[in-house]
Amino acid sequence: MSADSIWSYGPTTGHxxxxxxxxxxxxxxxxxxxxAEREADPAGMLHLVVDTAVWAFGRSVLVPAGTVTxxxxxxxxxxxxxxxxxxKGAPRFETDSETLDPDYLTRVAxxxxxxxGQRTPAS
Incomplete structure (x- = not known):
C-alpha cells in the first residue's frame, strides 16, 4: 500500500x-x-475517474484523491x-485496465x- 498522499484524501476535504x-x-x-464516474482504490491508490464531457473531447481523466480540496x-x-x-495535460486515460497498471499510476502520481499547490507526499 502506498504511503504517498497524492493517493489519499486530505483530512480537511470532508471525505x-x-x-x-x-x-x-x-x-x-x-x-x-x-x-465523477467512479472512485477506485487499486493497491491503495485512491482516485476518481472523471467524465470530462465536451471540454476535453469527451474523454475521461484520472484524478488522484490527493488533489481534492x-x-x-x-x-x-x-x-x-x-x-x-x-x-487536461495529465497522462491520457484510455482504458479501465490502466487503473491497475503500476507504470501508468506512477506517471499520473x-x-x-x-x-x-499540491500537498507534500507523506514520507
Whole structure:
C-alpha cells in the first residue's frame, strides 16, 4: 500500500470513508472539469475517474484523491487543487485496465505531485 498522499484524501476535504461520489460535479480552480464516474482504490491508490464531457473531447481523466480540496455533499460537488488545463495535460486515460497498471499510476502520481499547490507526499 502506498504511503504517498497524492493517493489519499486530505483530512480537511470532508471525505467520509465509504462515501459514494459517483455523479458529483468535479470543479477545478478555474471551472468545471466534469462528473465523477467512479472512485477506485487499486493497491491503495485512491482516485476518481472523471467524465470530462465536451471540454476535453469527451474523454475521461484520472484524478488522484490527493488533489481534492473539498467535498460538498449538499451541492454534490468535489473541488480539486488544479486547473482545467492541468487536468487536461495529465497522462491520457484510455482504458479501465490502466487503473491497475503500476507504470501508468506512477506517471499520473508524478504529474499531479509536481503541480503547484499540491500537498507534500507523506514520507
Amino acid at each position: 467520509v470513508e465509504g462515501q459514494d461520489l459517483t455523479g458529483y460535479t468535479v470543479d477545478s480552480t478555474d471551472g468545471t472539469i466534469g462528473v 473539498g467535498i460538498d455533499t449538499e451541492n454534490r460537488t468535489i473541488t480539486v487543487a488544479c486547473t482545467r488545463s492541468e487536468v 508524478a504529474y499531479y505531485r509536481d503541480l503547484p
